[in-house]
Amino acid sequence: EPEVTQTPSHQVTQMGQEVILRCVPISNHLYFYWYRQILGQKVEFLVSFYNNEISEKSEIFDDQFSVERPDGSNFTLKIRSTKLEDSAMYFCASSGTGFTDTQYFGPGTRLTVL
Amino acid sequence: EDQVTQSPEALRLQEGESSSLNCSYTVSGLRGLFWYRQDPGKGPEFLFTLYSAGEEKEKERLKATLTKKESFLHITAPKPEDSATYLCAVQGATNAGKSTFGDGTTLTVKP
Numbered sequence: 001e002p003e004v005t006q007t008p009s010h011q012v013t014q015m016g017q018e019v020i021l022r023c024v025p026i027s028n029h030l031y032f033y034w035y036r037q038i039l040g041q042k043v044e045f046l047v048s049f050y051n052n053e054i055s056e057k058s059e060i061f062d063d064q065f066s067v068e069r070p071d072g073s074n075f076t077l078k079i080r081s082t083k084l085e086d087s088a089m090y091f092c093a094s095s096g097t098g099f100t101d102t103q104y105f106g107p108g109t110r111l112t113v114l
Numbered sequence: 115e116d117q118v119t120q121s122p123e124a125l126r127l128q129e130g131e132s133s134s135l136n137c138s139y140t141v142s143g144l145r146g147l148f149w150y151r152q153d154p155g156k157g158p159e160f161l162f163t164l165y166s167a168g169e170e171k172e173k174e175r176l177k178a179t180l181t182k183k184e185s186f187l188h189i190t191a192p193k194p195e196d197s198a199t200y201l202c203a204v205q206g207a208t209n210a211g212k213s214t215f216g217d218g219t220t221l222t223v224k225p
Binding site: 004031033035041042043044045048050055056058089091095099100102103104105106107108110 | 145146148150155156157158159160163165201203205209210211212213214215216217218
């Protein structure tokens with residue numbers, strides 16, 4: 001069964017450093033998303049992406065965040081200068097035929113900012 | 115702003131003891147309501163999508179129903195392996211893919 005994959009599974013970084021989280025969505029999906037979940041809290045939407053551009057972003061997704069689809073298979077989230085409060089699980093998701101189609105989530109990257 | 119409230123926060127059942135989880139929502143033009151299962155340290159695992167009031171879907175011991183204000187996830191004769199956090203999420207008509215999640219219900223099924 002096709003699935004979303006994410007790397008790395010755990011990333012530890014120093015405050016102020018840049019990190020790139022990587023995702024490989026399901027191969028025939030066209031819509032991509034990033035969510036985050038701070039430990040013990042709810043899953044929060046960050047950004048949706050279609051046709052090589054951002055479709056919607058939340059207030060969390062400020063100028064420190066960016067997304068990119070550098071090739072036909074990868075989808076990345078970059079945090080330019082990490083803060084302690086960026087520590088969370090980051091989930092990538094993808095859907096096939098539209099934004100209202102079911103979103104399938106990856107296993108997540110645990111980001112720890114020291 | 116879309117809102118999702120799930121109850122109860124936690125539910126402990128004996129194996130075989132059926133129950134229901136509630137998801138109340140407010141959204142501007144419901145485009146879809148989603149149920150996911152999440153195990154500790156893992157990503158949400160898709161269970162059901164419901165699009166309109168009156169719709170019902172079933173999978174093994176789980177059945178999801180939808181009204182105009184809430185959704186229920188019914189668990190029939192649960193087993194210990196059903197222990198997990200169950201998440202509800204909605205998408206509104208004005209959202210380009212943004213799913214708003216509830217806090218979840220943590221289900222524990224004792225043998």
